[in-house]
Amino acid sequence: MIVFDLACRAAGHRFEGWFSSSDDFDRQQASGLLACPLCGSADVAKAVMAPNVGRKGNQRPEPVRAAAPESLAPAPTPAGALTNTGPALPPEAIAMFRAMAAAQAEALKSSRWVGDRFADQARAMHYGERDHEPIHGQATADEARDLIEEGIAVAPLLVPVIPPDQAN
Template identity: 75%
Template sequence: MIVFDLECRAAGHRFEGWFSTNDDYERQRAAGMLSCPVCGADDVAKAVMAPNVGRKGNQLPEPARATPQASAPIPVASSVPPLPPEAVAMLRAVALAQAEAIKSSRWVGDRFADQARAMHYGERDHEPIHGQATPAEARELIEEGVPVAPLLIPVVPPDQAN
């Protein structure tokens, strides 16, 4: 397989094309089978590209040189762009509000669905609670009209906290 950088002459969009041989590229170009994936223009030609020359089999890569390590962590490249400052501030505010709400509520553990349902149907007094529910239990509560909301930040059960 040969990979060519191609360019539409109409708008200058660059893209790759994979061909079995150079003759295959020429045949497809002459037949009008090539088009720009961005704008659809059919005036496509090879673009200038750097060749991919592999290392000779008898050459070893240069050994890595020892460099002093800094104590700061190495940033990890991510394809996810950073959040805008407004979104970060909003998430921080929601997390703080959640933390305050948890301080004034009672942990009921895996009995959350039963306790919330009992309060909803008047079988016990209302009070702020938090706990754990399976996805199926949460769906059932919502379908019954029980006012529940997932927590933004997961909560560690008190018996598992450090």
């Protein structure tokens, strides 16, 4: 795998992309498969980047962990939710995840919980067996994969949702 720093020419956003080779990047770019994750622009190019050359083993500095400011510290997580036990996230990432979680929570307000019947309900709507409506629920990885293979648009939720009958 090779990692390239990429930039969208439309707005100057910088991001990173992983490719199996430089030729793979060229093929994806020529096919129009690359897009800026921030604005969606397909005008993406390699950005100038410094090579990632490791230090000698006897020259490695001690890792420094920066504490997040209090205003961006991670919010408490619901019981059973996964937490980040790795290196501290940058404040921008924490803010982004919070914004995405807030958007998800707002979308769930107008969506109906269907529990473990999610795959069946989504499939019934897709094939016209029932009226379309926003739903959310639980599906196994195999069920989600089958839905996607059938052309049914589904997306995982960023923040785990506690079923209504298990909420306090």
